Amino acid sequence: MDPILHMINISKDFVFHHQEGIRIRVLEDFSMTFFPGQATLLTGPSGSGKSTLLRMIYAGYRIPKGNILVRHQHEMVDMATALPSLVYDIRRYTIGYVSQFLRVIPRVSALDTVIEPLIARRMEPRKAEQRGRQILERLNIPENLWHLSATTFSGGEQQRINLARGFAAPYPILLLDEPTASLDPENRNTVMALVHEALQAGTCVIGIFHNPLDQKEIAGRIIDMSLTSGRQTEA
């Protein structure tokens, strides 16, 4: 099978100009290949580059060194050099990303937040809402909350809105930043089921999973990021 994602010699430094110019090397010469339907579980302590890796694949962090080749509509595209218009397209159709925390927008209902990725694909609003309701129900968000802004929701509820949004549309590549961190056991099971369904459908899932239970339930490779790179150097 052809890879769907190919990371080649990725390095990433952060330089903090206002903190004595300290330079932190988070990734060094990181290379890895990913296939459709494959699960990759990232582990390791804070600062070992797990979130950075996900954000670089999404091009939310810049890619100063190395290549991140993504198969987008039958072509391999390098996220490091792709034009902005192509990156928007890749984010709309090929790579989904569920951040650790929901970015809440005032006045936007939970349902609208969830279906936004579908609307961005020009899905008919009625159909999108139907799909949105379905996934909100699965994630146990009570119906009386659907039309409220998530501003006042609890942390766990917000994370479930975020997950519902991430799973509303299918993606060939799905990036999950600690998707089960703030969930009770029942909702965790639901998320596990959603992950399994995505894998079954051929999605390449790359996620940060700390819970050993998650690691046991998802059949995939476990990458300990503290072993791959992650070292701090002074400027």
Add this chain to the structure above:
Amino acid sequence: MTGPGQEMPLLRVMNLSKFYGKTVGCHEISFELGKGEVIGIVGESGSGKSTLLECIAGRLGATNGSVFFNSSHGFLDLCRTDEVLLRKIIRSETGFVTQNSVDGLRMTISAGGNIGERLMANGMRHYGQIRKIARQWLETVEIDVKRMDDLPSTFSGGMQQRLQIAANLVTDPRIILMDEPTSGLDVSVQARLMDVLRKLVAGLNLSMILVTHDLAVARLLSHRLYVMKDGRIVESGLSDQILDDPREPYTQLLVSSILKP
């Protein structure tokens, strides 16, 4: 499938400079805007953001450089277009939303008149049709249609800004330029304006340049950001790259200075 900006750009700014005597307004600015793309220009007061925007809008004459615009009359350098044609293009194919609605609205004619005036300026004559379109636009920007015949001076600041946006969008311009549209408004009023704008951007596939010092507003609406300081662009990139992975010292300072409630 074509995303925004894959064809010819809608706008290509090249080496644009504006000097006020010896003072730099903006210096050697170059960038492109694709169709359906929203670019945010951020930076502190006095960084040259508004000067840049006014040069693009033809409201200020640039000292040097070009502003190529994909108009209905072809790909023209607005800095070198004959005055009559320039006025025509600016009027019918661009929109400009100002920070103070007093500058962007006619306070002595009704809300409906402010919208209708643009339609008439572009040749529409049928009174009933003009009123119908004006009413639809008031609804779109969440202004009670009962206020249609009231003067904008009787409106709140947030309503005035929403009216200004409606008056600019009614002629379906190819590009919208916005200069600090949310500043000076209470946060709750701001949230409503942002919501209206967000829906318009998504629903109408607007092409827009948004000047703002508010990074939250910039993130919410813009695909890409340009950071300006002392008249120059110091950093540019996708909005999340600029705000989550700022590289330049000035951008890092700007991003780390926001209080997160």
